[in-house]
Amino acid sequence: MQALWLENNQLTYQDNIPIPKPRQGEALVHVNLAGICATDLELIKGYYPYTGILGHEFVGEIVQAIDAPERVGERVVGEINIACGLCDTCLRGHFTHCERRTVLGIINQAGAFAEYLCLPLKNLISVSESIPDEVAVFTEPLAAALEIQEQITIFPTNRVLVVGAGRLGQLIAQTLVLTGCHLQVVARHEKQRQLLATRQIGWVDENAISQHTFDIVIEATGSVEGFALARQAVRPRGTIVLKSTYKGDISVNFSSLVVDEIRLIGSRCGPFAPALRLLENRLVEPTLLIDYRYPLSEGLQAFGRIEQPGIFKILLFLT
Ligand SMILES: [Zn+2]
């Protein structure tokens, strides 16, 4: 089958990779559409060690499921963390933190930039007919955006700032605006501002942020400057949610965090079911983010393009 293969920081297109064989409890899924995200770019740069087929955002169709033949033909999205179900962390219900987990296209599990992938049946969630593929493919990043609201309560009276208006920042903003909070998004580029405006979300220039006033700040840039901005914007006893990973270590003045009693919250993968509900009810509109669609066979060109400024989302399709 065709796939995009990562090895030694080098992504290659290959068309002779064997179709993966589902293990017990797993299904074989034909990938219809897959999305490229920042994590893929970080894996290529070698921030985390990974060799294999890249990709974790997808929508596809179950083509083989020995333990559940009735599910063949189902259109699905997939929870990317494959938990053992047996370790202490799993027994406490924290499956996305399983000590022995593999993660689709990220840790020891062949990913979605391929014609086929395997995932446990319990990871595969049925997609309603009313959600087209180009919408459903956003379920995973939208779930990650919703994880914020799993972790903290956002009141309508809260002043909330999102630092970063790229592909994740936009999805986060679209979910937060639904809480009725006073929301502003730091957006540098005209295209980012226009996109926010189409959803009636307010943007702010980074030089115009009032300092120490926001109850909650979401940091979605993964940059030192982004964190510094978040730190300046949050009020004493406020909360900073870290929604992006950082390259290497960053230097932070921890004493000031203590004195101001700031809460710092790391945030990663989130719940799929509410993400699908929001998509089905058109309460978020992720297709606004789609810039280009490429066939998987031209996947390397797609990766060349996504590093250009002003690009939000590129999808890879299979026919
Ligand atoms: Zn992703």
Ligand SMILES: [Zn+2]
């Ligand atoms: Zn486990």
